[in-house]
Amino acid sequence: MTQRIAIEVTVNGTPYRREVEPRLLLSDFLRHEIGLTGTHVGCEHGVCGACTIRLDGAPVRSCLMFAVQAQGHAVATVEGLAPSPAELSPLQQAFRDAHGLQCGYCTPGILMTMSAFLEENPDPDEEAVRHALSGNLCRCTGYQHIVDAVLLAATRLKGG
Numbered sequence: 001m002t003q004r005i006a007i008e009v010t011v012n013g014t015p016y017r018r019e020v021e022p023r024l025l026l027s028d029f030l031r032h033e034i035g036l037t038g039t040h041v042g043c044e045h046g047v048c049g050a051c052t053i054r055l056d057g058a059p060v061r062s063c064l065m066f067a068v069q070a071q072g073h074a075v076a077t078v079e080g081l082a083p084s085p086a087e088l089s090p091l092q093q094a095f096r097d098a099h100g101l102q103c104g105y106c107t108p109g110i111l112m113t114m115s116a117f118l119e120e121n122p123d124p125d126e127e128a129v130r131h132a133l134s135g136n137l138c139r140c141t142g143y144q145h146i147v148d149a150v151l152l153a154a155t156r157l158k159g160g
Contacts, residue, residue, distance in 0.1 A: 002021055003021070003022060004019040004020060004021060005019065005020060005021075005022055005068050006018075006019050007019075007020055007067060007068055007070065007071045008071065008072065009029075009067070009070045009071060009072070009073060009074075009075055010073070010074045010075065011030065011034060011036065011074075011075045011076075011077060011080075012036075012075070012076060012077060012079055012080030013080065016033075016034055018033050018034075018067075020033065020067045020068065022066065022068055023066065024066060024067045024068075025062065025063055025064075025065065025066060025067065026053070026062040026063075026065040026066065026067050026069070026070055026075075027039055027041050027051045027062035027063045028041075028067070029067035029070070030053070030062060030075070030077060033067070036077050036079050038077055038078040038079045038108045039051055039053055039062055039077050039078065039108060039109075040105055040106075040108055040109065041063055042105070042106070042109075042137070043063075044063050045063070046061040046063060046064040047137070048106070048109075048136070048137040049061070049106065049109040049110065049113060049135050049136030049137060050105060050106050050108070050109040050136075050137075051063040051109060052108075052109035052110075052112045052113050052135075052136070053075055053076060053077050053112055054075070054076040054077075054112055054115070054116055055070065055073055055074070055075055056073050056074050057074075057076075057116065057119075058116065059112055059113045059116045059117075076112070077108075077112070078107075078108035078111055078112060081111060081112075081115060089115070090153050090156050090157050091111060091114060091115055091118065091149075091150075091153040092111065093153075093156075094149045094150070094152040094153035094156060095107065095111070095146075095149040095153075097149070097152065098145055098148040098149035098152050099145045099149075100141070100145045100146045100148065100149030100150075101140075101141065101145075101146075102140035102141050103139075103140050105139075106136060106137060106138045106139075106140075109136055110133065110136045110138070110146060113132065113133070113135065113136055114129075114132065114133070114150050114153070117129075117132040117150075118150070118153060118154055118157060121154075122154060122157060122158060123154060123158065124150070124151070124154055126147055126151065129147050129150045129151060130143070130147060132150075133146060133147070133150075
C-alpha cells in the first residue's frame with residue numbers, strides 16, 4: 001500500500017484538502033488532483049519555466065516541488081490571474097493586444113513570472129524585462145512581442 005499524506009493548500013483563494021503520495025509533484029497535483037490544467041509541464045527539470053506558479057507570491061517551478069511542500073501555503077496559478085471569467089488581467093490583456101503569444105504553451109509560466117516581476121518592478125525597461133524573462137523558454141515568438149506586452153502592461157498598470 002502506498003503511503004499518503006494529508007495536505008491543505010490554498011490555490012487561487014480556494015482551500016483544498018487532499019491525501020497525496022509524498023512523491024507527487026506540485027504541477028501534477030494542480031493538473032490532476034484539482035483540475036487546473038493552465039500550469040503546463042515542459043521539461044520537468046525546472047529549465048523551461050512552463051510550470052511556473054506563485055507560492056506565497058514568489059514565482060517557483062511547480063515541477064521541482066512536491067505537493068506536500070505546499071502544505072499550508074498559498075498557490076496562485078494562471079487561472080487566478082483574471083479578476084473574473086469575463087475579464088482579463090492587465091497583463092493578459094497586454095499579451096493579447098501586443099501579440100505576446102503564438103502556440104501559447106509557455107504563456108502561463110511567463111504570465112506568472114511577469115506578474116511577480118511587475119509587482120516588484122512597476123517601471124521596467126526592456127533590458128530588465130528581458131533579464132526577468134531569461135528563465136522562461138519560448139520556442140515560437142522570438143520574445144520581442146512578449147517584451148512589448150510586458151512593457152505595455154507596465155504602462156497600463158501605471159495608468160498610462
